[in-house]
Amino acid sequence: MGNVKAHRPVLLCGYYGFGNGGDEALLAVLLQLLPADVTPIVLSANVSETQALHRVKAVDRRQLGKLLQTIRQCQGFIWGGGSLMQDATSAISPLYYGGLMLWAQLWGLKTVAWAQGIGPLTRPFSQWWTAWLLSRCSVVTVRDSQSAAWLQKRQVPSAQAPDPVWALTTIAYSEELPERRVAICLRPHSSLTSAGLSRLTEALIDFQKATDTFILLVPFQKSKDVPLATLLQAHLPKVSQTVYLENPQQLKGLFETVQMTIAMRLHALIMAAAAGSKCFALSYDPKVQVLAQELTLPHWILPDLPNTASEMTQAWLDLYSYGQALSPQRIQGICQATKTHQKALNIF
Template identity: 30%
Template sequence: MGTQVKRIALSGYYGFGNSGDEAVLQSILFALRAEGERQGIRIEPVVLSIRPEETSRVYGVSAVHRMRLSDVKKALHECDGLISGGGSLLQDATGLKTIPYYLAILKLAQFYRKPTFIYAQGIGPVSRKLFYPFIRNVFNKCEYISVRDEESESLLGKMGIVKGRVEVVPDPVMGLPLKEGTVLSRQERPIVGVSVRFWNRDRSELDGLAESLRTIAEQRPVKIRFLPFHLPDDVEASRYVMDRIGTMPGMSDMDMIENAVHPQDMLAEVSGCDILLGMRLHSLIYAASQEVPLIGISYDPKIDQFLKRLGMKAAASTDGFDSRAFAEEAVRILDNREGWIDSKKDSIIRLKLQAQQPAEQIVSIVKSARS
């Protein structure tokens, strides 16, 4: 008898060029494959993507256009289950159409009587309570629900979803491995990785960060390396900060990595840093997963929620940026990298193990379901 094959559709913010969401996709694909092998079945993913040809080429999986209803219906009708996630899919901060779209995909799969799964999502913000009953209706018909923080669990509780049905797990990117054969080498000067995005209209947080980075570079020779996670916006934000820094003092210099498009390529870049200063959530998750000391800049509760799981708080926020204090914290960590790593190692190991739990549960359910 041949190996049992199960086809699982994946719905998320895939194909848009956002490194964080692409890392989520890659991490889920790795986790499903590993768990399928462990449980003795082969998982064949089909990804709903805005650029299906590119997604198929990059990840070696089947993909269909997420906005072509006929293709989506065919994929869901032929699959053995649908995963929605991870990332922040169910939120209305980016517009009124986001929540209805992802709920509609789940609802369509349920109409076809396919098991549906919520994979380590960050729920909210949902400022319009009119969405609550729709989310409750769809989620209560899901076979498995996992969220990436306690705040998401609490919000689902307010919507009427029983707490015992929701599992709190880390973001799946905590389980993303480096590419096989990746070789990391330490430089003579510490590499300060920086991940920024535009947020405040007056750019005050980026001005404050530029001042901090210049202060760090004045105190010791460093290479400041900008790592854009969302192209092309983060490239522009990085250039803005570089322009504000101006000429680097002493033996310090700076550069930017613009060609790390694949999630594991960016993961390798983060792994080579001595410290990571990040606004993007997944820049911080990448750093934690590779035991790279990190400092968070909060612009959204999801940053604070992740840092909390490491026993940390953001060193600055877009609401108030103390440049001097931020620079002092970065220098303090650079002076005691090993101490930071030792203090966080147990938490990081625990998060990595927990990140595999959704794949374990989903594969087990799909495996036992009737074909």
């Protein structure tokens, strides 16, 4: 028996089991980085899918009684990455995630707010509630400068490092495809108007004709993104394909095979940039704009797209022909900096 440590159950809480590639990537990295003697239990909207994809024990996030009982049996609780504390999509979200965090704190668990993107928080109560809960955490790490500044203003200690998905390991994508490839990752959002989508579609058709590239339409969340991908593919017959991958490591591997990526979703941009693809950002959320600015990526803020499709096409042609991907040295430096998030897990 010797020096073998007893297993320590820790509950991982995030937007898991909803089929969102970015959040599943955050979970994959977190599982990758946890100390070896920690036994993770994942809070999920789809227990069987989470168990099959990540090979980990999971509990249903909707069974509140069982969930609270599980927290009492654990030694630690982690908010596992992403913008969990935000009230832009729902005022309920901060109450749900915050309530679980408070329950864990009241039971004396070590609590970690890990790789968080704070906000948007528009309601005064949400702002107070978030700051109060984070001030009670054992460790807080954030993934961007805006979140760090928000916490600093409220005198909540935190460490900042790049989003941990930069350090996600890769599984090579092996399907045979035409040589020159461009990935497109769109999601439905109120800021992507029908007029804007129409211009984007026209611009993409013209871009494809000018470059003779093969377009890969990459939905990150099947339930939400596939209809948009299907719509675009109908306008690009024989020169496009929709690729949906559940495994986030395979998803990152797909981006290694493309020369350029045009994306709305934050983690599509992170995976693509980390894989050495040239990136163009379409920002529907401050977190996307912050990333674009930090990496000096060409970008537009939705819904303020250029007035004509030809302007959009030209911007993409300029990036495709003359733009630069991040250098291997820059990527390595960013990946190295993510280790701050790993150090935070050493409290377990």
